Amino acid sequence: MNQTAVIALDRVGVSYRKGPVWSRATFEAVRSVSFAIAPGETLGLVGESGSGKTTLGRVCLGLQKPSRGTVRFEGGPLGRRRGLRGRLSVVLQHPEWALNPRLRCGLSVAEPLTILGTASAAERRARVATLLGQVGLAPDLADRYPGELSGGQRQRMAIARALVTEPRFVVFDEAVSALDVSVQAQVLNLVLDLQRQHGFAALFISHDMAATRYVSHRIAVMKAGELVELSAAERFYGEPEHPYSRQLLGSLE
Amino acid sequence: MSEPLLVSRGLSLSYPASGGRAFALDGVDLTLAAGERLALVGESGSGKTTFGLATGRLLPPQARREAGELQVAGVSVFAADDAAIRELRRRRLGYVFQNPMTALDPTLRIGRQVAYAAGGASPAAVEDLLAKADLEDPARVARSFPHELSGGMAQRVVIAMAIARRPALLVADEPTASLDASIRARVMTTLVELQRTMGAGLLLLSHDLRLVARHAERVAVMYGGRIVELGATDDVMTRPAHPYTRALLRAAAGQERPGERLSPIPGVPPVLRGPSTGCAFAPRCAYRQASCVAQRPAADEFAGRIVVCPYADRLDRLASAGEGAE
């Protein structure tokens, strides 16, 4: 299984300094976490703030070096940025900052392709149009500025951008947390459908258990930097193993 | 029976928009009793933030009251002169907005800001207020600047400032949305406890249905600048009567069975150019009838609450009879 995994973490640990100004201390954000995500699989990463899930997300994207342990991406180390271009992407929390306010949306969505440098301008435009259709946005929105779009539309643009280079791995970091309830449902369904279509591996980070169990195949529960449970998502519709997981679930009733 | 703390009758408010005006509020009818916790639930564009600002006449100069009136703590908000409004804001109202960092002055120490909010309080009284807001080490917090505090601590300071003069009405607009999920519950509990002990009313504006369900006694659901359903929280959340409330609860993740697909509400919220001539939700409503677009629905009493939908009593029959589709 480990050989075909898109991303595999082995005993990863991250520590840094944190806290209010008058009492900084060394803080272990992540302690010895291991998991692997296969192609076409979504791993949900759930936990409260301070659980280390955001830090883990940054480690998986190569934005944070682990203090201990290894991260392997498609069998190789997650080191060289240039070699990874186009193979992984991210969708973040705040729709109002998801896109550069000074660039037309189409250019923002095409950017990963532009950086990759393998497609001509016409090919990029065509690809952007294809993707906008897949995320349910009218093609003429490519010429608008982000300020003219709603939060839900901007988040969909961000998803289109995340898929424009057919990445093998996408990280969704609190991607639906700032959206209205009905728009959340639309975007969650979109994530499900797009994964079925494109087959990427995904890490879905959230504090919202309800949204996470809806989109994930398996769920990893984080508490204070530790992985306390890693089970199939179905378990979280009933009774999960760990008492902390049950506690998180309990807030849904 | 004491006078209601807040009375809104047919309040309509507009903002300038390209090609005329956009109506943020389209006839809001609402009452809040003293000491009551009422939640105003709505998504972006529903008008709830506008209503929250209207309670203290805190709207930008471009906003225009188109119709109706609003009484808060006995003061007619739009008719009062500047001195009366300032007095209302100072002594009878307390606000908690979403982002504590923009609510606090970054150049002043916390102690000074709280003292100012309390109308000139002694350091001991300031520390007392901060302790009431559940802040550990109030002396240290009082000496700090806002940027030295965490989000949760800053919001507690904002709460302390809001209750400093024992207001009659607290207005909280998404008070925990910017905070880490792990501390939301505790900050909310602090706010509610203080509201309860002071006997103040609380108008809670939120799009978080679970938060509302846990803390509000009554819920008003807003759509298109109107209240479409108003009743006891438990009633509205478990047995929603209005089609929008039903659709909203159905779209929310958490209640579905494994493998069941969520059904988002098709379409987008309306931008009103004037008072709506029909039902604002009709274009997106699963139970839509011919008269819905033509006739502006009136508020009716149904199943112990107020609903603005003439078909509220027979929605299920409409659905099963196969009517009310596209």
Added chain:
Amino acid sequence: MLRRLAGLDAASRFAVALLVLFVLLGLFGPWLPLGDPARIAAGPRLSPPSWAFPLGTDELGRSFLPRLVQGIRATFLVATLAVLVTAVLGTLLGMLAGYLRGVVDEAIARFADVLFAFPALLLGLLVAAVLGPGSLSAIAVVSAATLPLFMRVIRSVSLSLTGRGFVVAAEVSGASVGRILFVHLLPNVLGAGIVQLTYALSIGMIIESGLSFLGLGVQPPEASLGSLLRQGSVYLTIAPWLVLSAGVTLSLAILSVNLVGDALRDALEPLKGRSLR
């Protein structure tokens, strides 16, 4: 653009008009039929304003009006060129400091601290000692004096932009530092930058005038508002119109630039200073 002008209040409109007047005078002054600024003994020395000499004559009998226009030109030119240098250097350094943080940020911050530590006029003396007095020294001094504050503003805006979604997404996609700086940071930093540049311009004019008043800036026979003030101040009691006209002109110039800066700030950063009804 004209629509925006109509929306400004009276003070801002006056300021814009005044600034446009100054710029036009500065650009086209030498070709206007105002008289010859260099012609010595064109009229009696220190004569009061008259039809022939609208602002009188100076101690060498030169018509003062064209010299004043020359002064406006020189002051604006020095201040503008210096501010341009500040803009380019300050934007680059500010963005690097705000985006790269760490060691780079520390180094740039220390550099700014060194510049901040010198009062502008003291710096003027030092630079004049090295480069010799003149326009070039004045430009260097004004630039050095306005650089630290400008850099700080750009740095702070860059810091807040660095954590935003679109920047992180670009990093994950493998964007180079250059791309992030110039495609993502720069366009979003311009708003705050332009506002700061207008304030830097007014500070620059004050510093330039101070330097010229001390004889360290623009050298005779060239004139700047500061050197005209200096020459005129000698004859304050017998020919007050010289100092008055130079002083009033300088004040109006600085005032107009500041007011335009305020108007730009309201236009570009509209959420600041919103008033309630």
